[in-house]
Amino acid sequence: MAFHFGRMIAAWRMGAAIMALASMACAEPQHGIAMYGDPALPPDFVSLPYANPVAPKGGRIVTSEVGGFDSLNPFIRKGSVSWQLRYFVGESLMARSLDEPFTLYGLLAESVETDPDRSWVEFTLRPEARFSDGSPVTVEDVIWSFETLGTIGHPRYLGFWSRVDHIAQTGERRVRLTFNQPDRELALLAGLRPILKKAQWDGVDFAESTLDVVPITSAPYVIDDFEAGRFIALRRNPDYWGVNVPFQQGLHNFDEVRIEFFGDETAAFEAFKTLEVTTNREFNVARWDGQYDFPAVRNGDVVLSVLGHERPSGMTGFVMNTRRAQFADWRVREALIHAFNFEFINEAMTGGAQPRITSYWSNSPLGMGHGPATGRVAAFLEPFAADLVPGTLEGYSLPVGDGTERNRAGTAAALDLMQQAGWTVQNGVLRDSAGTPFSFEILLEQGSSENQAIIDIYVQALGRIGITPRVALADGAQYKQRIDGYDFDMTYYRVGLSLSPGNEQFNYFGSAAADQPGGRNVMGVQSAAVDAMITRLLTSESQDDFVAAVQALDRILTAGRYVIPIYQWNISRIAHARQLHFPQDLPLFGDWPGWQPDVWWYEE
Incomplete structure (x- = not known):
């Protein structure tokens, strides 16, 4: 399993020089944007370096969570929501590579443009971008999403919005945000804000929604079924608009992602032992060493994978x-x-x-x-x-x-x-x-x-x-x-x-x-x-x-x-059904949001 820490350090050391060169250039649309320097991948990249672009589609993965949920809206303060849900229903203008410290590539947006000081950023939407109901993703949806999340959304969105001076449409598919203070990261944060369908929330109190509204998403998965406090089933959208976007090649391979909820860790582990749940992260090394000798492990139905990473302990x-x-x-x-x-x-x-x-x-x-x-x-x-x-x-x-x-x-x-x-x-x-x-x-x-x-x-x-x-x-x-x-x-x-x-x-x-x-x-x-x-x-x-x-x-x-x-996890321990596979070229961030289930696939 390969890592790229040396490449990251080299990129960091070159950052100041590259920024100096960039400051002499005029702003122009780009396929990606990095916090320092240029994106590692060229404009014509085929897929992320840690993804398998020919991974088969099909099958399902079942994860577990302890607790319950009483809302399907992960973008507001109210309610208890599955921590995984916002990664499935919140597609953004750009998406983050796990192989670089902070670099984004186009997703809903086909290009990004900013000035040398990053006092503003402008995105151009892809003409083919669609919500799951078939309606186009428009600049109006983008502006509404920024304004709504920034004013009545979850507190994690409020700080960014306070740094936006104004947002405006600058073309049929173009939208510009201008910032009110120096902050080089704001241009990247803008690219990561989830974009929601404005029309779905007409006449609906966005901040008070719970299980009464299933979000319409432009993302690869849609919520197919759920039972309060018990499970959420997400189905891969066969009509997903972004199948040809380079960033998405080799990603989102499962037909179904299912989240099962349990009352405690013991019940969740017992469900994994019978493969009612098909993947389990283990954070206790003593339990990993002493309790993962159950029949499914011994007969090969469960694989034990130990994976490295090079991210901070937190x-x-x-x-x-x-x-x-x-x-x-x-x-x-x-x-x-x-x-x-x-x-x-x-x-x-x-x-x-x-x-x-x-x-x-x-x-x-x-x-x-x-x-x-x-x-x-x-x-x-x-x-x-x-x-x-x-x-x-x-x-x-x-x-x-x-x-x-x-x-x-x-x-x-x-x-x-x-x-x-x-x-x-x-x-x-x-x-x-x-x-x-x-x-x-x-x-x-x-x-x-x-x-x-x-x-x-x-x-x-x-x-x-x-x-x-x-x-x-x-x-x-x-x-x-x-x-x-x-x-x-x-x-x-x-x-x-x-x-x-x-x-x-x-x-x-x-x-x-x-x-x-x-x-x-x-x-x-x-x-x-x-x-x-x-x-x-x-x-x-x-x-x-x-x-x-x-x-x-x-x-x-x-x-x-x-x-x-307490203790840190400089490696990840993941036990999983033998049918679940992942690429052996691990990204810099290792097992991190955007890796499982994103680049995994099902294969007998």
Whole structure:
């Protein structure tokens, strides 16, 4: 399985030079657009390098999700929606290659045009683009989609729209967006916005739709059948308009994609063992090593595939809500990290086989150094030095326990930090000077058995420093409602990060998103330094400045001690029915949205 990390690094190093040359050229329509430099594929490319353009069509793939759903509209805040659905019903003007850090190629749009400063971007629609009902995709649909998603859509779309000065039709099939601030990524983000059929929503409250409206899509699949909370079946549209688009060659090969819903992880795994579900991602190496010896594996009906990738670790763990008074002090957050006893938990859960996440961009060139900040990173952080948490400039690494259950050194460090923050153990209970106990609730979603097992160990460790947290379980709908309203103290957290971080970082970590209901800034961080680093990475005109800005951002977030990190997955473990196949030339991003089921196929 081949990777292309060297090509990516070479492209990054050439970025500044290419941008300088590009700035001397006049804007003209292109087949693709890259964040830095030019797209890797030429205008006459036949297919993506990691796709099989002669893959057979047919068969089906069945995936599983824990929980349920009460909406088929993945573009609004209301309701609980399958996380996979927006990748099936949201076709965009351009599509992202998983083999390049951030490059888009034409999909609904046949070309893209922008000025050297990327103060505007213009798309030309393909004349053959159609919705599943046969009606053409028009500029009117594009404008309506941008305006609707940007005003009453899901919060992930609001930040982009606030940066659009105006949108206008400039030709029969041409639409231009003009931006109100410098931000080189905006031209690319515009290409990724889903385009919906305006006429379908005439007289319908878009923001309140649930199961009453099945979205009409221009994408290769349409929702064929569903039963609330049980399954969603998507059928490949035999009249899909884009069968000849180069980007789509070798993609969307299954006749049916079916999503089955289960009450918990155990039920989902049992369904996979009987091949009621035909593919399963496994995140627990101990379970992979110990529980994948069932009959279907032994007789060859199930194949175990281990796949590499070269993307950042992102952050996975248990997040502390800094909107809560007890988590406002970084020393308290650091104490709770010391008490977590990762080495013992990792041994119990994975046999010690999983490495720990060490920062938000660990496992990548964008990850921070753990020693003192130097060079551009130090220069970018220096104006905020007075407000930065200790360790940001000096260097910070997660504490390492001795692997024993009692974790004496970690427990002692936690107690010392708590004492510095004004909390001491009094009659076996951690209290402040007024005698108020330190207490908090850990919110988990029902069915998350692995997280519950980790928290059970953690609760025992917390008892050694006089803390007895409450553990609350909520069903999928209640859990989402509480997370959207930031009604929690501590909960499970996962954010996936890429090699080309951009405007989405404002949604994840920006001050403006901290109190936005349904937003992604779950920890509630509000930091001028964070906002400045995000702005800097968006406006960097050299790759060196971009990398330094991300590394500086990584330092602020990691040293901020907002999350108790657990293990990372530098490989993907996928068990699947033997009839399911994928190309052996893996993309840079590996197993990532856009790879399964997109480039997979069914073959006996």
